[in-house]
């Protein structure tokens with residue numbers, strides 16, 4: 001079989017440090033013949049600006065399009081605060097999302113039992129939690145027209161944002177959610193506000209139809225987004241996959257993330273459409289955290305979010321669910337043994353280094369394999 005092509009974009013700050021631990025794992029998988037990955041490395045963010053005066057070059061975007069998946073570390077840092085707006089580090093990430101048409105943002109909330117006490121909720125409510133929020137990323141109220149502030153005179157103004165969704169946008173995000181559910185717990189909860197929004201009515205109607213046409217084997221529920229938010233905090237384990245629009249998804253995914261504790265633990269994915277000819281789907285995997293300039297270059301970063309992002313790539317881009325399970329189990333075992341980087345260590349305890357954490361995960365993967 002041809003090797004899977006991975007483009008690695010470590011980026012800035014702790015990005016290269018956490019990416020190094022993924023590279024360590026990939027090298028081992030290749031050496032053992034467990035998988036076959038061909039990796040290439042590129043620049044994005046501040047490091048790309050330093051080299052080429054842009055946040056990402058056309059050549060790197062082309063490589064991202066040609067790759068089977070992109071793994072990104074993090075971009076940004078105070079060093080680049082003075083650079084012009086259109087070439088600031090985040091512009092590289094935004095351009096990738098736009099040019100690869102990554103319309104589905106996947107944000108899992110996983111609560112490892114060993115960390116359940118760092119959640120703001122009670123252990124029994126979050127222990128073992130494993131849910132996935134699928135947020136529509138390229139439509140909705142953040143992009144709809146008209147979008148403006150009008151001066152009404154006499155010190156009064158009028159602001160308008162417009163929520164727009166078309167059938168095809170809802171169909172494709174619904175399909176992503178149902179496909180994911182089949183690889184997980186086989187249940188989708190769709191959230192909108194059909195009681196007060198026309199776009200919510202259409203959302204509900206299209207999700208229901210997509211389900212009836214192609215996904216009858218998956219359980220489908222509908223919840224109003226506000227009461228869905230309550231349920232997420234009251235009893236999050238009732239969910240498997242939640243699919244929702246850009247605005248509700250922005251809020252709900254941040255809430256879900258905090259159910260689990262630490263920022264250094266959270267992976268994410270952004271997916272595009274499946275190519276009808278090749279059957280391949282554009283995809284970018286990255287931790288939720290940023291470049292953490294306060295700890296960059298010190299070997300203190302927690303690589304688990306980056307490693308878990310690679311696990312998502314295995315599951316959702318390469319159909320290697322069993323290997324993804326192994327990596328998740330390895331992370332859980334390492335935590336169970338009390339191995340912690342500083343960000344998840346008990347107050348006052350000294351954590352292990354980035355590379356010690358990466359080595360510990362690799363050892364567990366080797367033991368489980």
Ligand code: NAI
Pocket residue numbers: 014018073074075076077078093263264265286287288289290291292293294295300301302303305341343
């Ligand atoms: P941040 O996520 O970089 O850091 C927030 C806090 O969490 C810091 O104290 C940091 O040390 C800690 N932290 C984050 N990830 C960690 C990890 N893996 N291990 C241990 N501790 C970790 O967010 P912040 O400070 O708001 O932003 C810093 C820079 O990162 C900014 O330039 C920002 O624009 C950029 N950023 C980039 C993102 C991306 O590349 N997708 C996302 C968020 C921020």
Ligand code: MG
Pocket residue numbers: 250251254
């Ligand atoms: Mg947000």
